[in-house]
Amino acid sequence: MDCGQVFRWDKADNVWTGVVQGDVVRAWQDVKTGLVYIDSRLSPAFFRSYFRFDDNLDCILTTVNKDKYMNEAIRSYRGMRLIRQEPWECLISYLLATAWSIPNIKKGILKLSRLFGKKIDEEHYSFPQPAALAMACESDLCDCKLGFRTNRIRKAAIQIIDGDIDLNELFELDYEAAKKKLMTMDGIGEKVADCILLFAFGKTEAFPVDTHVEKVIKNYYGDHEFFKEGMTKNKIGKWGRLYFGKYCGYAQQYLFYQKRLEGLR
DNA sequence: AGCCAGGCGGTCA
DNA sequence: TGACCGCATGGC
Numbered sequence: 001m002d003c004g005q006v007f008r009w010d011k012a013d014n015v016w017t018g019v020v021q022g023d024v025v026r027a028w029q030d031v032k033t034g035l036v037y038i039d040s041r042l043s044p045a046f047f048r049s050y051f052r053f054d055d056n057l058d059c060i061l062t063t064v065n066k067d068k069y070m071n072e073a074i075r076s077y078r079g080m081r082l083i084r085q086e087p088w089e090c091l092i093s094y095l096l097a098t099a100w101s102i103p104n105i106k107k108g109i110l111k112l113s114r115l116f117g118k119k120i121d122e123e124h125y126s127f128p129q130p131a132a133l134a135m136a137c138e139s140d141l142c143d144c145k146l147g148f149r150t151n152r153i154r155k156a157a158i159q160i161i162d163g164d165i166d167l168n169e170l171f172e173l174d175y176e177a178a179k180k181k182l183m184t185m186d187g188i189g190e191k192v193a194d195c196i197l198l199f200a201f202g203k204t205e206a207f208p209v210d211t212h213v214e215k216v217i218k219n220y221y222g223d224h225e226f227f228k229e230g231m232t233k234n235k236i237g238k239w240g241r242l243y244f245g246k247y248c249g250y251a252q253q254y255l256f257y258q259k260r261l262e263g264l265r
Numbered sequence: 266a267g268c269c270a271g272g273c274g275g276t277c278a
Numbered sequence: 279t280g281a282c283c284g285c286a287t288g289g290c
Contacts, residue, residue: 005271094271097270097272098271098273099271101270102270102271104270104287107288108287145287148273148286148287149286149287152273187273188273189273189274190272191272191273192273208271211270211272230280232280232281234279268290269289270287270288273285274283274284274285275283275284276281278281
Protein backbone atom coordinates (compact mmCIF):
# COMPACT_ATOMS: atom_id res chain seq x y z
CA MET A 1 0.00 0.00 0.00
CA ASP A 2 3.01 2.22 0.27
CA CYS A 3 4.75 1.22 -2.95
CA GLY A 4 3.65 4.23 -4.97
CA GLN A 5 0.64 2.69 -6.72
CA VAL A 6 -2.13 4.07 -4.51
CA PHE A 7 -2.03 7.33 -2.64
CA ARG A 8 -4.87 7.18 -0.12
CA TRP A 9 -3.57 4.71 2.44
CA ASP A 10 -1.72 5.55 5.65
CA LYS A 11 -0.28 3.32 8.32
CA ALA A 12 -0.52 3.81 12.07
CA ASP A 13 0.21 1.15 14.69
CA ASN A 14 0.38 -1.58 12.05
CA VAL A 15 -3.09 -0.76 10.80
CA TRP A 16 -3.58 0.69 7.34
CA THR A 17 -6.39 3.20 6.90
CA GLY A 18 -7.54 4.15 3.43
CA VAL A 19 -10.41 5.67 1.53
CA VAL A 20 -11.81 3.31 -1.11
CA GLN A 21 -15.07 3.71 -2.99
CA GLY A 22 -16.14 6.44 -0.56
CA ASP A 23 -15.61 4.16 2.43
CA VAL A 24 -13.02 4.45 5.18
CA VAL A 25 -11.31 1.07 5.25
CA ARG A 26 -9.03 -0.36 7.92
CA ALA A 27 -6.79 -3.28 7.07
CA TRP A 28 -4.07 -5.21 8.84
CA GLN A 29 -2.20 -8.45 8.36
CA ASP A 30 -1.34 -11.16 10.87
CA VAL A 31 2.43 -11.54 10.61
CA LYS A 32 2.36 -15.23 11.53
CA THR A 33 -0.52 -16.52 9.44
CA GLY A 34 -0.35 -13.94 6.65
CA LEU A 35 -4.10 -13.53 6.89
CA VAL A 36 -5.41 -10.10 5.92
CA TYR A 37 -8.19 -8.58 8.02
CA ILE A 38 -10.36 -5.83 6.56
CA ASP A 39 -12.84 -3.63 8.37
CA SER A 40 -15.17 -2.16 5.75
CA ARG A 41 -18.72 -2.10 4.52
CA LEU A 42 -17.46 -3.19 1.11
CA SER A 43 -17.70 -6.89 0.34
CA PRO A 44 -14.94 -9.51 0.58
CA ALA A 45 -15.43 -10.08 -3.14
CA PHE A 46 -14.61 -6.43 -3.76
CA PHE A 47 -11.33 -6.69 -1.89
CA ARG A 48 -10.42 -9.96 -3.60
CA SER A 49 -10.54 -7.96 -6.78
CA TYR A 50 -8.99 -4.77 -5.33
CA PHE A 51 -5.96 -6.63 -3.96
CA ARG A 52 -5.91 -9.06 -6.90
CA PHE A 53 -5.92 -12.02 -4.54
CA ASP A 54 -6.98 -14.18 -7.47
CA ASP A 55 -3.62 -13.62 -9.17
CA ASN A 56 -1.36 -16.62 -8.84
CA LEU A 57 1.54 -14.55 -7.60
CA ASP A 58 4.11 -17.37 -7.46
CA CYS A 59 3.33 -18.26 -11.04
CA ILE A 60 3.52 -14.65 -12.23
CA LEU A 61 6.78 -13.96 -10.42
CA THR A 62 8.29 -17.11 -11.91
CA THR A 63 7.52 -15.91 -15.41
CA VAL A 64 9.15 -12.49 -14.86
CA ASN A 65 12.13 -13.83 -12.90
CA LYS A 66 14.49 -13.61 -15.86
CA ASP A 67 17.81 -12.73 -14.28
CA LYS A 68 19.75 -12.00 -11.08
CA TYR A 69 18.35 -8.47 -10.72
CA MET A 70 14.72 -9.55 -10.85
CA ASN A 71 15.52 -12.52 -8.65
CA GLU A 72 16.93 -10.20 -6.01
CA ALA A 73 13.93 -7.85 -6.15
CA ILE A 74 11.53 -10.78 -5.89
CA ARG A 75 13.51 -12.33 -3.04
CA SER A 76 13.27 -9.05 -1.10
CA TYR A 77 9.68 -8.06 -1.80
CA ARG A 78 7.78 -11.27 -2.61
CA GLY A 79 4.14 -10.73 -1.71
CA MET A 80 3.79 -7.26 -3.22
CA ARG A 81 0.84 -7.22 -5.60
CA LEU A 82 -0.60 -4.89 -8.13
CA ILE A 83 -3.79 -3.24 -6.90
CA ARG A 84 -6.92 -2.91 -8.99
CA GLN A 85 -7.88 0.74 -8.54
CA GLU A 86 -10.98 2.63 -9.58
CA PRO A 87 -10.38 3.94 -13.13
CA TRP A 88 -11.52 7.51 -12.54
CA GLU A 89 -9.49 8.01 -9.36
CA CYS A 90 -6.49 6.35 -10.96
CA LEU A 91 -6.75 8.57 -14.03
CA ILE A 92 -6.72 11.77 -11.99
CA SER A 93 -4.04 10.47 -9.63
CA TYR A 94 -1.60 9.84 -12.44
CA LEU A 95 -2.43 13.11 -14.15
CA LEU A 96 -1.32 14.69 -10.88
CA ALA A 97 1.76 12.47 -10.66
CA THR A 98 3.48 14.20 -13.58
CA ALA A 99 6.82 15.56 -12.32
CA TRP A 100 5.75 15.32 -8.69
CA SER A 101 7.15 13.28 -5.82
CA ILE A 102 4.95 10.66 -4.17
CA PRO A 103 4.41 12.75 -0.99
CA ASN A 104 3.28 15.67 -3.17
CA ILE A 105 0.90 13.44 -5.13
CA LYS A 106 -0.66 12.31 -1.84
CA LYS A 107 -1.03 15.90 -0.69
CA GLY A 108 -2.57 16.98 -3.98
CA ILE A 109 -5.16 14.19 -3.87
CA LEU A 110 -5.90 14.99 -0.24
CA LYS A 111 -6.52 18.66 -1.11
CA LEU A 112 -8.80 17.75 -4.03
CA SER A 113 -10.77 15.37 -1.83
CA ARG A 114 -11.17 17.88 0.99
CA LEU A 115 -12.37 20.58 -1.39
CA PHE A 116 -14.49 18.59 -3.84
CA GLY A 117 -15.21 15.22 -2.21
CA LYS A 118 -17.87 14.29 0.33
CA LYS A 119 -17.10 14.26 4.02
CA ILE A 120 -17.14 10.71 5.38
CA ASP A 121 -15.97 11.33 8.94
CA GLU A 122 -13.97 13.94 10.84
CA GLU A 123 -10.77 13.30 8.90
CA HIS A 124 -11.73 11.53 5.68
CA TYR A 125 -13.24 12.69 2.40
CA SER A 126 -14.25 10.65 -0.64
CA PHE A 127 -12.44 11.10 -3.92
CA PRO A 128 -14.27 13.79 -5.96
CA GLN A 129 -16.72 12.70 -8.66
CA PRO A 130 -16.10 13.87 -12.25
CA ALA A 131 -18.95 16.38 -12.01
CA ALA A 132 -17.43 17.99 -8.93
CA LEU A 133 -14.12 18.60 -10.70
CA ALA A 134 -15.74 19.61 -13.97
CA MET A 135 -17.79 22.29 -12.24
CA ALA A 136 -15.05 23.42 -9.89
CA CYS A 137 -14.54 27.07 -10.59
CA GLU A 138 -11.08 28.09 -11.60
CA SER A 139 -10.16 29.85 -8.38
CA ASP A 140 -11.11 26.88 -6.18
CA LEU A 141 -9.02 24.52 -8.26
CA CYS A 142 -6.16 26.99 -8.26
CA ASP A 143 -6.28 27.00 -4.46
CA CYS A 144 -5.04 23.42 -4.68
CA LYS A 145 -1.73 24.61 -6.18
CA LEU A 146 -1.63 21.90 -8.79
CA GLY A 147 0.30 24.04 -11.24
CA PHE A 148 0.07 23.00 -14.87
CA ARG A 149 -1.93 19.93 -13.78
CA THR A 150 -4.99 22.05 -12.96
CA ASN A 151 -6.32 22.42 -16.50
CA ARG A 152 -5.51 18.81 -17.34
CA ILE A 153 -7.71 17.38 -14.61
CA ARG A 154 -10.54 19.78 -15.33
CA LYS A 155 -10.41 18.90 -19.02
CA ALA A 156 -10.42 15.20 -18.17
CA ALA A 157 -13.43 15.64 -15.90
CA ILE A 158 -15.33 17.46 -18.65
CA GLN A 159 -14.51 14.77 -21.20
CA ILE A 160 -15.89 12.12 -18.83
CA ILE A 161 -19.04 14.14 -18.14
CA ASP A 162 -19.63 14.82 -21.82
CA GLY A 163 -19.12 11.16 -22.66
CA ASP A 164 -16.21 11.91 -24.99
CA ILE A 165 -14.26 9.37 -22.99
CA ASP A 166 -15.96 6.26 -21.61
CA LEU A 167 -13.62 4.65 -19.13
CA ASN A 168 -15.61 1.41 -18.92
CA GLU A 169 -15.13 1.02 -22.64
CA LEU A 170 -11.40 0.67 -22.10
CA PHE A 171 -11.88 -2.68 -20.36
CA GLU A 172 -13.08 -4.11 -23.66
CA LEU A 173 -10.12 -2.81 -25.67
CA ASP A 174 -6.75 -4.52 -25.86
CA TYR A 175 -3.66 -2.87 -24.39
CA GLU A 176 -2.56 -1.00 -27.52
CA ALA A 177 -6.03 0.30 -28.42
CA ALA A 178 -6.81 1.38 -24.86
CA LYS A 179 -3.47 3.14 -24.61
CA LYS A 180 -4.04 4.98 -27.87
CA LYS A 181 -7.42 6.16 -26.61
CA LEU A 182 -6.04 7.41 -23.30
CA MET A 183 -3.20 9.22 -25.04
CA THR A 184 -5.66 11.41 -26.92
CA MET A 185 -6.30 13.16 -23.60
CA ASP A 186 -4.36 16.26 -22.58
CA GLY A 187 -1.57 15.39 -20.14
CA ILE A 188 -1.59 11.66 -20.86
CA GLY A 189 1.52 10.40 -22.57
CA GLU A 190 3.03 6.92 -22.66
CA LYS A 191 3.97 6.72 -19.01
CA VAL A 192 0.73 8.03 -17.53
CA ALA A 193 -1.31 5.84 -19.89
CA ASP A 194 0.69 2.77 -18.88
CA CYS A 195 0.17 3.49 -15.18
CA ILE A 196 -3.58 3.84 -15.62
CA LEU A 197 -3.83 0.68 -17.74
CA LEU A 198 -1.73 -1.30 -15.29
CA PHE A 199 -3.18 -0.09 -12.00
CA ALA A 200 -6.85 0.30 -12.94
CA PHE A 201 -7.53 -1.81 -16.03
CA GLY A 202 -5.46 -4.86 -15.18
CA LYS A 203 -3.36 -4.63 -18.34
CA THR A 204 -0.26 -6.33 -16.95
CA GLU A 205 1.45 -5.96 -20.32
CA ALA A 206 1.87 -2.24 -19.56
CA PHE A 207 5.40 -1.23 -18.58
CA PRO A 208 5.47 2.37 -17.28
CA VAL A 209 8.88 3.99 -17.73
CA ASP A 210 9.26 6.79 -15.23
CA THR A 211 12.49 8.40 -14.08
CA HIS A 212 13.21 5.58 -11.58
CA VAL A 213 12.61 2.71 -13.96
CA GLU A 214 14.60 4.50 -16.64
CA LYS A 215 17.61 4.67 -14.31
CA VAL A 216 17.18 1.03 -13.24
CA ILE A 217 17.07 -0.28 -16.79
CA LYS A 218 19.98 1.87 -17.92
CA ASN A 219 22.00 0.62 -14.98
CA TYR A 220 21.21 -3.10 -15.11
CA TYR A 221 20.32 -3.80 -18.71
CA GLY A 222 22.08 -1.09 -20.69
CA ASP A 223 24.45 -3.57 -22.32
CA HIS A 224 21.62 -5.57 -23.91
CA GLU A 225 21.86 -5.93 -27.68
CA PHE A 226 18.41 -4.30 -27.94
CA PHE A 227 19.90 -0.97 -26.85
CA LYS A 228 22.85 -0.89 -29.22
CA GLU A 229 21.43 2.20 -30.92
CA GLY A 230 20.53 4.11 -27.77
CA MET A 231 18.16 4.05 -24.79
CA THR A 232 15.18 6.38 -25.17
CA LYS A 233 12.29 5.98 -22.75
CA ASN A 234 10.16 4.72 -25.60
CA LYS A 235 12.71 2.05 -26.40
CA ILE A 236 13.03 1.03 -22.75
CA GLY A 237 9.27 0.49 -22.65
CA LYS A 238 9.37 -1.70 -25.75
CA TRP A 239 12.25 -3.68 -24.29
CA GLY A 240 10.43 -4.23 -20.99
CA ARG A 241 7.37 -5.62 -22.73
CA LEU A 242 9.46 -7.96 -24.87
CA TYR A 243 11.87 -9.08 -22.18
CA PHE A 244 9.47 -9.71 -19.28
CA GLY A 245 6.43 -10.68 -21.34
CA LYS A 246 2.75 -10.44 -20.57
CA TYR A 247 3.29 -9.81 -16.85
CA CYS A 248 5.96 -7.13 -17.35
CA GLY A 249 3.88 -4.71 -15.28
CA TYR A 250 4.58 -6.82 -12.21
CA ALA A 251 8.30 -6.81 -13.01
CA GLN A 252 8.21 -3.05 -13.37
CA GLN A 253 6.58 -2.61 -9.96
CA TYR A 254 9.16 -4.78 -8.22
CA LEU A 255 12.05 -2.92 -9.87
CA PHE A 256 10.43 0.44 -9.12
CA TYR A 257 9.88 -0.40 -5.45
CA GLN A 258 13.35 -1.78 -4.96
CA LYS A 259 14.90 1.29 -6.55
CA ARG A 260 12.88 3.66 -4.37
CA LEU A 261 13.81 1.86 -1.16
CA GLU A 262 17.37 0.84 -1.91
CA GLY A 263 18.54 3.06 -4.77
CA LEU A 264 20.64 1.58 -7.54
CA ARG A 265 22.92 -1.33 -6.69
C1' DA B 266 20.96 28.19 -5.09
C1' DG B 267 20.11 24.49 -7.74
C1' DC B 268 18.31 20.01 -8.64
C1' DC B 269 14.84 16.52 -8.71
C1' DA B 270 10.15 14.66 -8.38
C1' DG B 271 6.19 7.79 -10.97
C1' DG B 272 6.14 13.75 -17.61
C1' DC B 273 3.88 16.10 -21.29
C1' DG B 274 3.48 18.92 -25.46
C1' DG B 275 5.59 21.74 -28.67
C1' DT B 276 9.47 22.82 -31.70
C1' DC B 277 13.29 22.10 -34.52
C1' DA B 278 16.72 19.41 -36.91
C1' DT C 279 12.18 9.99 -34.81
C1' DG C 280 15.14 12.22 -31.08
C1' DA C 281 16.91 15.99 -28.36
C1' DC C 282 15.74 20.07 -25.96
C1' DC C 283 12.77 23.29 -23.39
C1' DG C 284 9.07 25.43 -20.60
C1' DC C 285 5.73 24.28 -17.56
C1' DA C 286 4.06 25.10 -11.40
C1' DT C 287 5.14 23.56 -7.11
C1' DG C 288 7.56 21.67 -3.08
C1' DG C 289 11.32 19.53 -0.68
C1' DC C 290 15.96 18.76 0.18
